[in-house]
Amino acid sequence: MTFIRQYSMLLIALLIASNAYGELVIRVTEGNDQPTVIALSPFDLNGLKINEDIADIVESDLRRSGLFRLIPRKDMLAFPSNSSDVYFRDWRLLGAEYLVVGSMSVLPDERYELELSLLSINSKKVQFTHRVRSSATKIRDLAHSASDKIYKSITGIRGAFSTRLAYVSVIREGDDFTYRLQVADADGARESLMLESKQPIMSPNWSPDGKALAYVSFETGRPAIFRQNLATATREQLTDFKGLNGAPSWSPDGSTIAMVLSKDGNPEIYSLELASRKLTRLTRHFAIDTEPTWMPDGKHILFTSDRGGTPQIYKLKLADRTIQRITFQGNYNARASIAPDGRTMAMVHRSSRVFHIAVLDLKTRRLIELTETTLDESPSVAPNGAILMYATKYNDRGILAAVSVDAGVKYNLPAKLGDVREPAWSPFLR
Amino acid sequence: MKTRINLYASLLAITILTGCSSSPVYDSESETTEIDTTEIDNADVKTAEVESAEIEVVPVVVDVATVFYFDFDKALLTAESRADLLENAVVLASNTRSVRLEGHADERGTREYNMALGERRATSVKEFLVMQGVASDRIEVISFGEERAAAYGSDDDAWRLNRRVELK
Numbered sequence: 001m002t003f004i005r006q007y008s009m010l011l012i013a014l015l016i017a018s019n020a021y022g023e024l025v026i027r028v029t030e031g032n033d034q035p036t037v038i039a040l041s042p043f044d045l046n047g048l049k050i051n052e053d054i055a056d057i058v059e060s061d062l063r064r065s066g067l068f069r070l071i072p073r074k075d076m077l078a079f080p081s082n083s084s085d086v087y088f089r090d091w092r093l094l095g096a097e098y099l100v101v102g103s104m105s106v107l108p109d110e111r112y113e114l115e116l117s118l119l120s121i122n123s124k125k126v127q128f129t130h131r132v133r134s135s136a137t138k139i140r141d142l143a144h145s146a147s148d149k150i151y152k153s154i155t156g157i158r159g160a161f162s163t164r165l166a167y168v169s170v171i172r173e174g175d176d177f178t179y180r181l182q183v184a185d186a187d188g189a190r191e192s193l194m195l196e197s198k199q200p201i202m203s204p205n206w207s208p209d210g211k212a213l214a215y216v217s218f219e220t221g222r223p224a225i226f227r228q229n230l231a232t233a234t235r236e237q238l239t240d241f242k243g244l245n246g247a248p249s250w251s252p253d254g255s256t257i258a259m260v261l262s263k264d265g266n267p268e269i270y271s272l273e274l275a276s277r278k279l280t281r282l283t284r285h286f287a288i289d290t291e292p293t294w295m296p297d298g299k300h301i302l303f304t305s306d307r308g309g310t311p312q313i314y315k316l317k318l319a320d321r322t323i324q325r326i327t328f329q330g331n332y333n334a335r336a337s338i339a340p341d342g343r344t345m346a347m348v349h350r351s352s353r354v355f356h357i358a359v360l361d362l363k364t365r366r367l368i369e370l371t372e373t374t375l376d377e378s379p380s381v382a383p384n385g386a387i388l389m390y391a392t393k394y395n396d397r398g399i400l401a402a403v404s405v406d407a408g409v410k411y412n413l414p415a416k417l418g419d420v421r422e423p424a425w426s427p428f429l430r
Numbered sequence: 431m432k433t434r435i436n437l438y439a440s441l442l443a444i445t446i447l448t449g450c451s452s453s454p455v456y457d458s459e460s461e462t463t464e465i466d467t468t469e470i471d472n473a474d475v476k477t478a479e480v481e482s483a484e485i486e487v488v489p490v491v492v493d494v495a496t497v498f499y500f501d502f503d504k505a506l507l508t509a510e511s512r513a514d515l516l517e518n519a520v521v522l523a524s525n526t527r528s529v530r531l532e533g534h535a536d537e538r539g540t541r542e543y544n545m546a547l548g549e550r551r552a553t554s555v556k557e558f559l560v561m562q563g564v565a566s567d568r569i570e571v572i573s574f575g576e577e578r579a580a581a582y583g584s585d586d587d588a589w590r591l592n593r594r595v596e597l598k
Binding site: 115134138177194202203235291422 | 472503538573
């Protein structure tokens with residue numbers, strides 16, 4: 001019996017390995033020193049034919065977070081699928097601190113249901129039992145939702161495995177360019193094409209409900225800001241001003257998009273209220289003002305300006321338009337991405353000649369350089385504030401990489417084709 | 431999206447409680463009595479169609495330099511660029527065509543800041559030409575930032591060639 005089950009799991013694993021990922025392949029380069037040891041007993045499929053290895057997707061999620069060490073399936077003495085079948089002693093001998101068990105079933109409406117339990121081996125307790133339901137085509141969502149639950153229960157931090165990434169990829173053939181705006185799961189799987197153009201596409205930015213993206217496209221021959229719904233592909237050109245139309249940033253309440261326009265002579269920050277189309281100029285300075293990003297409170301906007309001689313990050317208070325300089329260390333600090341706590345600010349930071357990703361704690365003023373590679377740019381903090389994605393160069397090609405905000409965990413998402421750039425991490429999607 | 435299914439929960443609690451006697455080493459009081467259910471209903475991503483309206487630029491064959499180079503994070507014209515631009519101003523005075531100044535930056539620094547920098551460079555070329563008598567409305571400025579490199583590679587030679595304004 002066990003043999004048959006092991007054999008079928010192996011078969012499933014082989015099937016998955018051939019087509020699980022789209023363009024992006026994850027490589028974990030650094031992990032936590034003291035990972036939590038966890039075992040995932042392969043879920044009982046109850047004879048269902050499912051073309052994804054759910055437990056394997058969950059294992060990959062947990063491994064990628066850098067906080068866990070997974071017990072290999074071959075070391076497991078049994079594959080319990082129900083918490084009542086668990087012999088805690090066996091798992092303790094394997095060194096497991098936690099065990100996940102679960103089983104799949106089909107509901108009367110033909111949707112799938114995964115019921116999973118997280119067990120603490122030391123305290124011999126069930127931490128939680130949870131049911132996740134999805135249609136047959138959304139098995140990966142079901143798995144990521146399970147990962148979120150497990151991660152939250154053990155770390156206390158909300159999991160961001162069910163979120164998405166938007167990014168731009170570019171393929172160049174001679175003088176011909178193909179720019180693609182793409183969206184994939186946070187693990188790089190299920191890459192989808194939103195837009196393809198021969199002209200540059202830049203600066204994707206998520207709406208706070210995760211249903212739309214704002215971005216810059218040069219398809220009219222000049223830069224213009226568009227918004228596009230992910231599910232319907234309905235798109236709308238929001239701006240068509242002379243000069244720069246760039247760096248869109250959606251406000252936390254979704255009502256307004258901040259942007260940079262140079263229609264009045266040089267780059268200034270504006271806000272565009274979407275319902276009324278009311279455009280408001282927010283800065284007034286002969287220097288470059290660009291890269292606006294909203295603080296989570298919706299009352300302040302961070303932006304990059306070289307008004308002090310070098311690019312630095314400033315904070316604009318919307319109520320009275322007062323502006324305060326935020327960064328002082330280094331001769332180039334730009335493109336802020338703020339964590340949901342409103343306190344941890346990621347940015348592009350240059351010390352000496354090299355561009356790194358750094359985080360600045362706005363309260364303690366402590367600055368940490370997170371990356372050691374050069375030409376790192378476009379940091380985007382995950383909605384749970386634990387990790388951030390950025391763009392870097394590897395073998396002369398643009399790739400995406402992730403680093404935790406304490407620099408302890410790092411992984412790369414190298415693309416098979418072309419240059420990948422400008423990652424934008426989605427908000428929580430439910 | 432989360433719904434608490436009380437009926438299921440109580441049913442399961444009963445199942446677990448009754449199952450306890452036959453369970454292996456098991457701590458019954460720890461069992462959760464509520465099971466959250468997450469319903470997943472994600473929409474797939476659709477692809478939009480683009481009608482690319484590439485702006486046709488008629489190349490002009492003149493025997494003067496039409497690419498002007500800049501220092502890092504700077505938009506100041508070099509002496510060489512000024513000399514070349516004086517010649518361009520003479521050519522432009524002899525006709526009425528419109529020109530386009532495309533500003534570019536090297537890959538270092540952030541993309542949107544480089545968009546602004548490319549525009550600043552193209553604008554300083556435009557201002558110089560206007561001072562030489564070229565009508566302002568004949569000149570369009572557009573920045574490509576670091577999106578259209580002239581030279582590839584991540585070294586000083588490539589970067590020098592990419593910090594430029596092209597007159598078209």
